[in-house]
Amino acid sequence: MSAAAPPTAAVDTEEVDREKRKAIRRAIGAGSIGNFVEQFDYGLYGFMAPVLAPAFFPDSDPAAAVLSTYAIIAIACLFRPAGGTLVGRWGDRVGRKKTLLWTIVFMGVTTAMIGVLPTYQQIGIFAPLCLLLLRVVQGMVSGGEYVGAVAFIVEWAEPRRRAYYASYASNSCFLGILAGAGTAALTSWLFEGPALDSWGWRIPFLLALPLSGVGIWLRRRIEETPEFVRATKDGTQVVKAPIRDALRTQWRPILAFCGVSVMLAILSYSWVTFYPEYLTGTLGLPRWMALTSNAISVAVLIPLLPVAGILSDRIGRKPMLIMGAVACIVLVPLAFRVGEEATFGTAIASQLIYIIPEFFLTGIVTVCTAELFATRTRFSASAIAYNSSFSIFMGITPFVAALLVSSFDTIYAVWVYLAAAALLALVVVSAFMTETFRSQLGADKFAR
Secondary structure (H helix, E strand, O other): OOOOOOHHHHHHHHHHHHHHHHHHHHHHHHHHHHHHHHHHHHHHHHHOHHHHHHHHOOOOOHHHHHHHHHHHHHHHHOOHHHHHHHHHHHHHHHOHHHHHHHHHHHHHHHHHHHOOOOOHHHHOOHHHHHHHHHHHHHHHHHHHHHHHHHHHHHHHOOHHHHHHHHHHHHHHHHHHHHHHHHHHHHHHHHOOOHHHHHHHOHHHHHOHHHHHHHHHHHHHOOOOOHHHHHHOOOOOOOOOOHHHHHHHHOHHHHHHHHHHHHHHHHHHHHHHHHHHHHHHHOOOOOHHHHHHHHHHHHHHHHHHHHHHHHHHHHHOHHHHHHHHHHHHHHHHHHHHHHHOOOOHHHHHHHHHHHHHHHHHHHHHHHHHHHHOOOHHHHHHHHHHHHHHHHHHHHHHHHHHHHHHHHHHOOOHHHHHHHHHHHHHHHHHHHHOEOOOOOOOOOOOOEOO
């Protein structure tokens, strides 16, 4: 008969488990804060675009000014692949922690600088050029922020709970968007009229500095990920050319991720940045109603994302992605139809329908950002994949959506744009992807 384990051994095991759970919670906080800052800025910029437009462009053509303000996001996002790839290379060479410390510093500073820029009335054409320059710098840095944060969390996570833990990275994005929407709504309410147009819009952008300070504090308190330490022998055996190696050995998962993530980018950013402006500018809903209805729908989605993560950890990534693509095709036009009634209640209802495909896609695409790629080149490979697809379409979608509605005089043109991406995703998931939810990090995930 075997002897019972000594009580001290059980106590030691429990203590180790507690410390591990604390470390994972710290990793989630440290990884998520940067996503929050990035999306706070992005959401704030998108929601405040109608106010920023006359500040940075001639006010002779308001519609053109708003389109130009959205175009700056689109142009800046075109630089994200280059910036994200460089940040990713750094992350694979010097580690996740050091890289994420610098990204949050740059994001906070560039966002705050928007709040002190001179206007078109003060310096003419140099005003939008300065705005574009800041957005480009920020886009290049943030191109590596999200994928680095997801890698950081997933590499700390327990293997069978990766989607659940990664859902908090997704949640930090929506919390940032929610904070951006709430701040934009509050600013619009507090500084109505000339005060908002002249200086009130500047205050929210300055809030990025203290937010980044919190992020620096959180990221300094957490250690490097155990997975990166193990795979690189404590940083002594890093890949010398991670970008080249990623393109040579992982081009299949890179292309597959691109095929899936475009759908989510169009779905998410036609909702959180374009749709509130459509409710206001086209359907005539008061701005506070449009922003508040959007904030309510985001708030409803946030507690659902961990549930989606738990579900995916049980049934897999592939079923969730397929259901999400089908929901994009079937439910989004229904959401648009409900919203056309142009009341506060129907604005909320339409967006609650809209978040159903978000439930199936958001956290799952997030965890796939890390699961699809080998540890030693994960930062570089995921940065290439994410920024070649999601980031570009994230940036151009508000502009393209506004252009489609303007050209075809119907929001269902935006649905066709999304449906095409969803059909592409269905083909990619069905024909190329196999499951990642029970595999080791870095294993080959694709049928050959």
